[in-house]
Amino acid sequence: MSADRRPGRDRAPQGRSDRNRGKPQNTAKFRQKEVDPARVAARDVLRAVRERDAYANLVLPKMLRERGITGRDAAFATELAYGASRAQGLLDAVISSAAGRPVPEIDGTLLDVLRLGTYQLLRTRVSPHAAVSTSVDLVRAENGMGPAGFVNAVLRKVSQKTEEMWVDELAPSPAEDLVGYLAFQYAHPRWIAEVFRDALGGSAGQLQALLAADDERPPVHLVARPGMMTAEELALTSGGEVGRFSPYCVYLAGGDPSDVDAIREGYAGVQDEGSQLIARAVTVADVGEDSGRWLDMCAGPGGKAALIGSLADIDGAHLDAIEVSEHRAELIRKAVRDLPVTIHVADARSSGLAPGFDRILLDAPCSGLGSLRRRPESRWRRSPRDVDELVVLQKELLSEALRLVKPGGVVVYSTCSPHPAETTAVVADVLAEVEGARQLDARPLVTVGELEGELLGDGPHVQLWPHIHGTDAMFLAALTRD
Numbered sequence: 001m002s003a004d005r006r007p008g009r010d011r012a013p014q015g016r017s018d019r020n021r022g023k024p025q026n027t028a029k030f031r032q033k034e035v036d037p038a039r040v041a042a043r044d045v046l047r048a049v050r051e052r053d054a055y056a057n058l059v060l061p062k063m064l065r066e067r068g069i070t071g072r073d074a075a076f077a078t079e080l081a082y083g084a085s086r087a088q089g090l091l092d093a094v095i096s097s098a099a100g101r102p103v104p105e106i107d108g109t110l111l112d113v114l115r116l117g118t119y120q121l122l123r124t125r126v127s128p129h130a131a132v133s134t135s136v137d138l139v140r141a142e143n144g145m146g147p148a149g150f151v152n153a154v155l156r157k158v159s160q161k162t163e164e165m166w167v168d169e170l171a172p173s174p175a176e177d178l179v180g181y182l183a184f185q186y187a188h189p190r191w192i193a194e195v196f197r198d199a200l201g202g203s204a205g206q207l208q209a210l211l212a213a214d215d216e217r218p219p220v221h222l223v224a225r226p227g228m229m230t231a232e233e234l235a236l237t238s239g240g241e242v243g244r245f246s247p248y249c250v251y252l253a254g255g256d257p258s259d260v261d262a263i264r265e266g267y268a269g270v271q272d273e274g275s276q277l278i279a280r281a282v283t284v285a286d287v288g289e290d291s292g293r294w295l296d297m298c299a300g301p302g303g304k305a306a307l308i309g310s311l312a313d314i315d316g317a318h319l320d321a322i323e324v325s326e327h328r329a330e331l332i333r334k335a336v337r338d339l340p341v342t343i344h345v346a347d348a349r350s351s352g353l354a355p356g357f358d359r360i361l362l363d364a365p366c367s368g369l370g371s372l373r374r375r376p377e378s379r380w381r382r383s384p385r386d387v388d389e390l391v392v393l394q395k396e397l398l399s400e401a402l403r404l405v406k407p408g409g410v411v412v413y414s415t416c417s418p419h420p421a422e423t424t425a426v427v428a429d430v431l432a433e434v435e436g437a438r439q440l441d442a443r444p445l446v447t448v449g450e451l452e453g454e455l456l457g458d459g460p461h462v463q464l465w466p467h468i469h470g471t472d473a474m475f476l477a478a479l480t481r482d
C-alpha cells in the first residue's frame, strides 16, 4: 500500500507541529457527529475522480441511486460534486495559500474534503459555520482528530475572504495578463483559455462571457424523437420550454431527466441542442437525388445516430453507423432500437463499406473542449498534447468520408470542440489534399427557429457557443466532392 493510500489514523496528522505529537487530544471538543449523506456522496465522488480517474457525471448518478439519495439531498450532492470538480484549479490555489503548502503535499483524502469545504465557502450560500464544521466532521470520522484540526484551520483561513478577494490576491494582474486573470477567475486551465481566445478571434469581452458560461452548471436539453412526439408535447409533459433553435428541443427547467415519462418510454432523450442541430443538418442538405444511403462514421454512444435514424425512418432512408469501440457500439444498439440503422464495429478509416453515400456525418473524436460544462473534471485532465494526436486521426477520417460520399453528396464534419486545430485547420488541410473536394456554406443547414443572420457568423462553417447560443461549443463544416 502506498503511503498516500494508508488509512488516516496510521499517518502523522497533517497540520500539527511535532511539538504536539503524542499529546492527548481534546476529544470533548470534537464529538463524533454523523455527516449528511449528500456531503458524504460528494466527497466520495471527488475521491473516485482523484484516485481512479473516474468521471464525476458517471459516478454520481449511480451512487445516488445505490444510496437512495433523492430530492434536495441529491441536488445538493450534485451541486457540490460537480461544482468542486469544475472549480478545482481555483480551489486548489486558495487551499494552497491558506495551508501554506503546495496542494500535492496535502494528503488526498483531506484534499477532497478541503475542496468541498472551500467550494461551499466561496461559491455557495451554505453558512461558513456549516461549511467548516461538516468538513471537520467528515475528516474526523475517517482520519481522526489531528487531520480534522488541520482541515479546521485551513478552512477557517479560507473563510476570512470572499472569492473575489482571493482572486484579487492570487490571480495574475489583469493589466499584465488578462487571459491568465480570466482563466483563474473562471476556473479554467490557462492553455484552454488561450485556445478559446484564439477561436473567438481575440476578443477579451467574448472570452470573459464564454469562460463565465462555461463555469456554470449547464442547462439540460431534451430531444423529442421525430415521429414519436413533438417538442410541444414534450414541453407540456416535462414542464420544460420549447427550444429556440432545434425543432426537437426542450429546455428542462430543473429536476432529474430520468423522472420524465417520455424519456423512460423512449420517446425522448437528453441531448444538447447543438448536437440536435448537427444531426438535423445532415438530413436537410441538398444532395440531388437521395438514394437513402446515409452514414454516421463515428456514432458511439449514438445520440446523433438516434436522431438521424428517426429522420431516416420518416424519409424511408437507412443509416449505417460505424463505431470502433464494442462497448460504445452496444450503447448505439440501445439508442437506435427499432430504427433503420445497421451498426458496424470497425475503424471508420477502413470499414470496408462501399462508397456512394448520399449523406455522411463525421462527428469526429475530439478533445471535447466545447462541452467542458457537462464533464465537470475534464478541463483539469486534458493537455495540449491530446489535441496533436487527435488532429491526425480527424484528417484521416475526413479524407475517408470524402472517398465514401457520392459526387454531389454531403459530408458534415463536426466536433464538440472549438479548437482551431481540430476545426478550421483540419478542414483546410483535407480540402488542400483531396482532389475535387469543396466546402459548402453550412449556415443554411442550421438556419432554423431563431437561428439565423448574425447568430451564424461569417461562414462557411458554423461555430456554436455556450455564451451566445446556450449550446455546447459545437463546430460544423459541410463538404462535398465533384
Ligand SMILES: C[S@@+](CC[C@H](N)C(=O)[O-])C[C@H]1O[C@@H](n2cnc3c(N)ncnc32)[C@H](O)[C@@H]1O
Pocket: 275, 297, 298, 299, 300, 301, 302, 303, 304, 305, 322, 323, 324, 325, 328, 346, 347, 348, 349, 363, 364, 365, 366
Ligand atoms: C465524438 S464521439 C461521437 C458522438 C456521437 N456522434 C453521438 O452523438 O453520440 C466520437 C466517437 O468516435 C469513436 N471513434 C474513435 N476513433 C474511431 C475510428 N477510427 N473509427 C470509428 N469510430 C471511432 C469513439 O469511440 C467515439 O465513440
